[in-house]
Amino acid sequence: MARLAALPEALAAAVRDGDAVAMEGFTHLIPHAAAHELIRQGRRDLTLIRMTPDVIYDQLIGAGCAARLVFSWGGNPGVGSLHRLRDAVEHDWPRDLAIEEHSHAGMVNRYVAGASGLPFAVLRGYAGTDLEGVTDSIAPITCPFTGERLTAVSALNPDAAVIHAQRADREGNVQLWGIVGAQKEAVLAAARSVVTVEEIVDELAPVPGAILLPHWAVDWVCEVPGGAAPSYAAGYTDRDNDFYRRWDAISRDRETFRSWIDANVLGVQAK
Template sequence: MARSGTLGEAVEAAVHDGDSIAMEGFTHLIPHAAAHEVIRQGRRDLTLIRMTPDVIYDQLIGAGCAAKLVFSWGGNPGVGSLHRFRDAVEHDWPRPLEIEEHSHAGLVNRYVAGASGLPFAVLRGYLGTDLAKVTDSIAPIECPFTGERLTAVSALNPDVAVIHAQRADRAGNVQLWGIVGAQKEAVLAAKRAIVTVEEVVDELEPRPGAILLPHWTVDWVCEVPSGAAPSYAAGYTERDNDFYRDWDAVSRDRDRFCAWIDANVFGGSRA
């Protein structure tokens, strides 16, 4: 049965320095509140994994939490670059950042292999690219039945998966719906899982198309209303488009970024 508690308790128990951590959510249900708690607790040397690192990982990278990024696209959706990400890659600020790039299909297949208990997955992607030459987790493979040249990608088993969802019941069963990405696969592949939710209810109501994660796949469930903001949670909150536009200017300047983190993540209380 999943444990309930505060987000601070969950992060303290589940996320350690040097861990690999997947914070998934595609367009919506992005676990921003959990990322801020990781920053507040000063976690370091993390390997961040995400299909579409956007503002959530720009903040973690700029705060000095990340040593490596495993990803399949990076940008501020609809706006432009991630300037804290670029500063780390181009100028080693606030620290050097190793990067490992994949296609969406390749990264999802890595999660699926990890969730399935397999050492690797096979797909037709990457042919004609140079990624296999510079990425240890990508390798050409020949089909033993047809001789077709394919690509293998190694399984991903993050130390921690963190997602946001709409609801959980008191036993820890989690329900999410709307636009989803690789949340289910990340949770099933990970060694530990934290789920923040809009609300904890006595009973989950059936909902067409919803994904249900049973309580035994989740370690922590934390009630965190608006825990996906500035992204959104379908049926609960709306996307803050102004935030994403404003972030471009905030993230371009190191001092302005640090001031934003101090005010909005640490609440002005950081020494």
């Protein structure tokens, strides 16, 4: 059952050192404020799970929070590489980082299997790739009905899922809309969940195409206006395209990155 709480309190309860944490959001509704709070709390040895690691995970990796990354694509959207991710993989800075790579379809199917209480999902999407040979969570499987060779991917059941949404009511029912990714699936697959929202309202007005997460599927709801910035929340905030361009230079240099984290994350109180 959902509980309304301040972000520091919710994350302190939901995310522990060594946890597997999924922070989902596709193009928008990316939970940056929550990631910054995890950095402030000094979380370590996390397995970070995300379909599209972008700036949010570049920051967590550069801050030394991550030991492992499970993902299907990584980059600064429309700009280039994630330099903190590359530095960790190529030079073990600020620490070594193990990686587990999948396709987008594979990641979604893994979340769905986890949310459904199944041990694995089956798809055709890995045919012709070499991922099966380097990723333990991918394995060949033969259809018992047709004999077709398919690919199985193990279920994802994160210790914690963290997402951002537009609204929640005072019972903790969460409403999100616009371009969405695997937020619903990640929450339903996880043992614990934290949802930051732009606002908490008395009643959720219907929105065409909205996804509703019922209060019994969510553990903590935190009102964090602007919690997706520099990504955006449809109907509330715009994407800060200039920030994504600036991030390329900020993240290239270790000391510049550290200075940015000190000034903009460690030196800032949670909302």
